[in-house]
Amino acid sequence: MPLQATSGAASYDAFGGGVAAEPNYIEDVFSTYLYTGNGSTQTITNNIDLSTKGGLVWTKRRDNTSFNGFFDTIRGATNYIASDNTDAQITNATTLTAFNSNGFSLGADGNVNRNTNAYASWTFRKQPKFFDVVTYTGTGASKTITHSLGSTPGCIITKRTDSSGPWAVGHRGMTSFSYGMYLNTTDAESFQAWFSNVGSTSFDISGSSDLNVNGGIYVAYVFAHNAGGFGLAGTDNVISCGSFTTDGSANATVDLGYEPQLVIAKRTNSTGAWCIQDNMRGFTAKPTSYSANPILFANSSDAEIKTGANTLQMTATGFTTDNISYNASSTYIYIAIRRGPMKVPTSGTSVFSPVAYTGTNVDNRLVNTGIVTDMTMARIRTALSTGSFYTADRLRGDYFIGTAVTDAESTDADSFMTPTVGYGNSFSAMNGFGVGNDATRQLNQSSTSQLSYAFQRAPSFFDEVCYTGTGSATTFNHNLGVVPELMIVKERNGANGWQVYSASLTNTEYLILNTSAGVPASSATRWNSTTPTSTVFSVGTHGATNGSGQNFVNYLFATCAGVSKVGSYTGNGSTQIIDCGFTAGARFVLIKKTSGTGSWYVWDSARGIVSGNDPYLLLNSTAAEVTNTDYIDTYSAGFEISSTAPSEINENGGSFIFFAVS
Numbered sequence: 001m002p003l004q005a006t007s008g009a010a011s012y013d014a015f016g017g018g019v020a021a022e023p024n025y026i027e028d029v030f031s032t033y034l035y036t037g038n039g040s041t042q043t044i045t046n047n048i049d050l051s052t053k054g055g056l057v058w059t060k061r062r063d064n065t066s067f068n069g070f071f072d073t074i075r076g077a078t079n080y081i082a083s084d085n086t087d088a089q090i091t092n093a094t095t096l097t098a099f100n101s102n103g104f105s106l107g108a109d110g111n112v113n114r115n116t117n118a119y120a121s122w123t124f125r126k127q128p129k130f131f132d133v134v135t136y137t138g139t140g141a142s143k144t145i146t147h148s149l150g151s152t153p154g155c156i157i158t159k160r161t162d163s164s165g166p167w168a169v170g171h172r173g174m175t176s177f178s179y180g181m182y183l184n185t186t187d188a189e190s191f192q193a194w195f196s197n198v199g200s201t202s203f204d205i206s207g208s209s210d211l212n213v214n215g216g217i218y219v220a221y222v223f224a225h226n227a228g229g230f231g232l233a234g235t236d237n238v239i240s241c242g243s244f245t246t247d248g249s250a251n252a253t254v255d256l257g258y259e260p261q262l263v264i265a266k267r268t269n270s271t272g273a274w275c276i277q278d279n280m281r282g283f284t285a286k287p288t289s290y291s292a293n294p295i296l297f298a299n300s301s302d303a304e305i306k307t308g309a310n311t312l313q314m315t316a317t318g319f320t321t322d323n324i325s326y327n328a329s330s331t332y333i334y335i336a337i338r339r340g341p342m343k344v345p346t347s348g349t350s351v352f353s354p355v356a357y358t359g360t361n362v363d364n365r366l367v368n369t370g371i372v373t374d375m376t377m378a379r380i381r382t383a384l385s386t387g388s389f390y391t392a393d394r395l396r397g398d399y400f401i402g403t404a405v406t407d408a409e410s411t412d413a414d415s416f417m418t419p420t421v422g423y424g425n426s427f428s429a430m431n432g433f434g435v436g437n438d439a440t441r442q443l444n445q446s447s448t449s450q451l452s453y454a455f456q457r458a459p460s461f462f463d464e465v466c467y468t469g470t471g472s473a474t475t476f477n478h479n480l481g482v483v484p485e486l487m488i489v490k491e492r493n494g495a496n497g498w499q500v501y502s503a504s505l506t507n508t509e510y511l512i513l514n515t516s517a518g519v520p521a522s523s524a525t526r527w528n529s530t531t532p533t534s535t536v537f538s539v540g541t542h543g544a545t546n547g548s549g550q551n552f553v554n555y556l557f558a559t560c561a562g563v564s565k566v567g568s569y570t571g572n573g574s575t576q577i578i579d580c581g582f583t584a585g586a587r588f589v590l591i592k593k594t595s596g597t598g599s600w601y602v603w604d605s606a607r608g609i610v611s612g613n614d615p616y617l618l619l620n621s622t623a624a625e626v627t628n629t630d631y632i633d634t635y636s637a638g639f640e641i642s643s644t645a646p647s648e649i650n651e652n653g654g655s656f657i658f659f660a661v662s
Contacts, residue, residue, distance in 0.1 A: 060119065151200050173243030355368070404619065497544065594656060
């Protein structure tokens with residue numbers, strides 16, 4: 001329902017008029033969706049309304065050659081053009097067969113749905129200040145094309161559909177809109193005079209045969225640039241069309257003001273491919289050692305590649321070049337789209353999933369969590385020799401860190417983080433993560449009992465930031481949207497322990513995740529004696545949080561109404577209720593004593609939070625789970641601490657912190 005004006009005040013929508021409209025969010029207008037072909041028919045549910053709103057679906061097979069198929073609602077389902085060639089529109093009733101209110105449907109054509117093959121799809125919904133699709137008939141002379149973007153386009157791509165013809169691209173990041181490039185080639189920019197008078201309601205095209213043959217039928221895809229229009233206030237940018245220039249060492253940093261989920265980049269001052277990176281296939285932060293992110297190419301039918309690819313590295317506010325495969329002293333243009341979700345979750349089940357599973361010893365196995373998994377903590381439930389919970393995440397790629405040890409992050413063949421079912425890395429699935437059959441990590445050994453905690457990043461709930469230390473007190477951006485109440489930091493390429501910030505302590509205090517110690521003596525150098533804000537967190541000069549040139553990961557958590565609760569309590573030595581504001585009880589509980597020695601206890605509904613015995617594990621220990629104790633019990637608004645709980649959980653007068661998820 002539309003948001004209504006209150007107290008008699010005027011209320012306006014994000015575009016400046018009328019009664020306030022429902023806010024716009026990137027997850028409603030754009031989706032990167034990976035799927036595996038079934039050789040028959042299948043429906044892709046990405047929650048993008050194409051049937052009533054309109055838009056574009058771009059598909060590409062990842063594990064073999066196939067066309068870059070563009071299907072849009074203006075030309076209709078089953079009609080496609082391919083950006084890797086100049087061919088006219090082709091009609092094929094077994095390709096994309098329908099545009100739906102929550103995605104699209106596919107037929108059995110091998111280019112979009114070959115059995116067992118891996119595919120990527122990018123869906124752009126028509127929306128002011130984001131994207132539009134228009135068609136026009138050529139005149140052979142200058143012509144004005146109207147659009148509904150509601151802002152000045154940052155990029156325009158046109159293609160003739162009734163006959164062969166090139167893909168003409170105009171982009172604000174080139175020398176000017178008078179310059180152009182071809183999406184179907186690697187050519188550098190050149191003066192073309194294709195586009196002029198590019199404005200918020202229309203643009204002019206010249207009489208060039210590349211985009212305006214008399215009587216020719218054309219489609220134009222129109223992309224916005226930093227136009228706002230999204231988020232609660234209607235001011236957040238979700239798409240940027242810009243440029244960058246690398247220095248003499250091929251380094252460049254691009255500040256978008258947001259973390260991207262998709263970047264399409266092309267060199268302009270010389271030849272170069274149109275490179276496509278996205279966070280579902282693997283768009284990682286700076287790794288501890290170089291490993292290319294997966295790349296597809298808009299100008300080529302080639303399969304996805306990793307080795308030798310032109311890769312960018314993601315940051316919390318944009319991206320950087322990897323200074324290995326980008327060219328020195330060169331200019332590039334890009335189209336970048338913001339990572340979602342932007343909506344604050346209202347249900348714990350949409351962003352967190354505890355899963356108890358049995359090992360199969362089958363390599364490249366998908367552990368189905370039922371949610372897009374951005375981070376997982378997983379372990380065998382029997383004793384381990386090292387590692388305890390292994391923590392891995394989408395942003396770091398195929399690397400993992402043990403919570404009970406100080407070891408640097410690692411990646412092993414056939415270990416925890418290996419390619420999943422399909423094609424790509426361990427997080428290139430829409431509903432889980434991949435495990436291998438490595439005997440050391442023991443996360444998928446035959447007939448063994450296993451456990452995973454899967455988290456999805458979402459505002460007010462959970463965020464992750466990878467950063468490089470400076471050695472000097474500084475701040476780093478995050479995208480949690482609220483003040484973090486719990487932060488867990490680990491040096492990725494060194495042996496420092498896990499540093500923990502808690503809002504229940506002072507900003508000079510810290511805990512260590514891999515030990516049972518209480519709060520050590522105060523240290524101003526961990527967090528620079530500075531409380532985090534809703535946009536940044538601070539680190540001091542300590543090597544465990546900000547060693548110069550070292551790489552770090554920070555997991556940030558907060559209280560989200562009805563979803564999660566970060567808090568503290570004072571022990572009473574007896575039964576007590578912990579009210580988290582939930583309605584169906586906690587499905588995950590973490591407790592740590594801060595006033596003295598106490599392990600990091602975790603319980604979950606996958607193994608059982610019941611009125612009787614509740615199995616627990618320790619984040620700081622390699623020991624097997626304990627199953628014969630009853631330390632916590634069910635309570636609809638959160639959880640209950642039982643009278644049998646030991647001093648590490650409920651010492652009378654003791655201080656404790658907790659994190660719970662509904």
